[in-house]
Amino acid sequence: GALRVDLEQEGRLRGLFAFWHTLRLFQREEKILLRDLPGILKTIDAVCADQLLPAAMDIAEVHGMPAAVLCNALPLNLDPAVPPFVTTWGPADTSKWRRLRNRAANIAIVAAAAPLYLVLNRYRAANGLSRHRASSAQAVGHIQVTQIPIFVDFPRTTLPDHFFYTAPWHESDRDCGVAFPWDRLDGRPIIYAAFGSVQTRLQSL
Numbered sequence: 001g002a003l004r005v006d007l008e009q010e011g012r013l014r015g016l017f018a019f020w021h022t023l024r025l026f027q028r029e030e031k032i033l034l035r036d037l038p039g040i041l042k043t044i045d046a047v048c049a050d051q052l053l054p055a056a057m058d059i060a061e062v063h064g065m066p067a068a069v070l071c072n073a074l075p076l077n078l079d080p081a082v083p084p085f086v087t088t089w090g091p092a093d094t095s096k097w098r099r100l101r102n103r104a105a106n107i108a109i110v111a112a113a114a115p116l117y118l119v120l121n122r123y124r125a126a127n128g129l130s131r132h133r134a135s136s137a138q139a140v141g142h143i144q145v146t147q148i149p150i151f152v153d154f155p156r157t158t159l160p161d162h163f164f165y166t167a168p169w170h171e172s173d174r175d176c177g178v179a180f181p182w183d184r185l186d187g188r189p190i191i192y193a194a195f196g197s198v199q200t201r202l203q204s205l
Contacts, residue, residue, distance in 0.1 A: 003029065019086060019112075027116050030055040034123050041065065051076055054132075057140040058120055062127045071146035075153065077138050077163070078106040082154040091154045152192065 006025045010018065033055040041047075041059070046066040049056030052073070060067035076085055083089035084105040092098035121131045130136075139160040146153075150165040 003032075023112060023116060026052060027119060029053060030116060030119050033059065034119070038063070051144070054140060055120060055123070058124055058129070061129060061140075062124075067141045069141035069144040071144065071148075074148065075144075075146045075156075075159075075163075077144075077156070077159060078109065079154075079156050079158045080106070081157045084109055 003025070006021075006028070010021055010025060030053070033053060037056065037059050041063050044065075046068070047056050047060040048068045048070055049060075051069050051071045057067050057069065074085055078084070080099045080103045081092045083091065083102060086109065087105060089098070089101070092102055117132050124131060138158070139162075142162065144160065144163040145166055146163075147166055147169045149167055153165070
């Protein structure tokens, strides 16, 4: 029940408070996975896990199981051409300054996640695996898939070869009864916004 309480608290936070709380939440989830998941692996054939749960990939690697990374949120693969997922910046395009800014922010994100990877690397070392590094963590799994179409994402330059764009993961006829005002699409830029599944208690947003 602890994770439910944490998620409810997460839904009321914003800014850096939400960021640090999220890191603590992920660290707790990883510890739970490392404790409980190995005991149930004999009942499954493969592992499909959210990109935010790298412990599942490590456990699958230790046990020699096929593993798929699912980007249920935006793809979190760090890329100097793409604004970090915790920012509101635009794309880097060809700007050297923006790429440098993105690299610096990515380094800060990796540093902030150090406590999480400390837990994972202890598990990996105990099972004879090499340590995670920022680059290797971006290429885990036998396949990586994201539910956003490629034209919705920023133009990325460092995705692994086993990364694939798909379409939203829901029943094909789910939205048939929802009317959409197609006549209002007159050539102006379209903005897609989603509140996600966690931080939905911020009434000001």
